[in-house]
Amino acid sequence: MLTDYRQHVEERATQGILPQPLNAEQTASLVGLLKHPPVGEEDFILDLLTQRIPAGVDEAAYVKAGFLAAITTGEASSPLIDKKKATELLGTMLGGYNIEPLIAALDDEEIASIAAQKLSHTLLMFDAFHDVKEKHEAGNSYATQIMQSWADAEWFTVHDELAEKITVTVFKVSGETNTDDL
Numbered sequence: 343m344l345t346d347y348r349q350h351v352e353e354r355a356t357q358g359i360l361p362q363p364l365n366a367e368q369t370a371s372l373v374g375l376l377k378h379p380p381v382g383e384e385d386f387i388l389d390l391l392t393q394r395i396p397a398g399v400d401e402a403a404y405v406k407a408g409f410l411a412a413i414t415t416g417e418a419s420s421p422l423i424d425k426k427k428a429t430e431l432l433g434t435m436l437g438g439y440n441i442e443p444l445i446a447a448l449d450d451e452e453i454a455s456i457a458a459q460k461l462s463h464t465l466l467m468f469d470a471f472h473d474v475k476e477k478h479e480a481g482n483s484y485a486t487q488i489m490q491s492w493a494d495a496e497w498f499t500v501h502d503e504l505a506e507k508i509t510v511t512v513f514k515v516s517g518e519t520n521t522d523d524l
Contacts, residue, residue, distance in 0.1 A: 376420045
């Protein structure tokens with residue numbers, strides 16, 4: 343998998359374009375490598391996991407989120423990723439398959455504060471909002487922290503102020519659109 347991916351990167355570089363993100367099959371192979379990292383490839387495979395898999399609801403994101411979730415529950419392990427790192431990485435996925443494991447992590451004292459911080463700055467929650475609300479109503483202090491963060495719009499205020507002028511390019515996508523087009 344690593345040899346094929348490096349060849350792909352070289353081919354795309356000769357065309358002056360970035361490599362494509364990993365697909366679900368490549369991500370599944372990467373998970374195997376993360377469980378038993380080849381000597382000397384540790385940094386590279388960790389970078390592939392963190393930087394080359396699409397966020398959201400892509401099939402590769404499903405594989406990534408499933409693996410990271412399994413680490414947070416102890417069902418899987420990697421010498422490169424502990425429970426805390428897995429929770430942090432889940433928090434970078436912007437929404438989609440990472441939400442359920444992050445909400446579950448609110449009940450694990452070892453990683454709950456990380457999950458709360460990541461969920462506090464996640465916008466694409468959809469119906470999972472109600473799961474956080476239920477935990478809040480049941481007395482979970484981390485869920486309460488998230489609800490307060492959302493009420494205070496921290497997800498918006500933690501970012502830099504907008505520039506005085508922004509130049510953009512607008513494009514129209516014909517047919518069905520969703521957040522995958524963003």
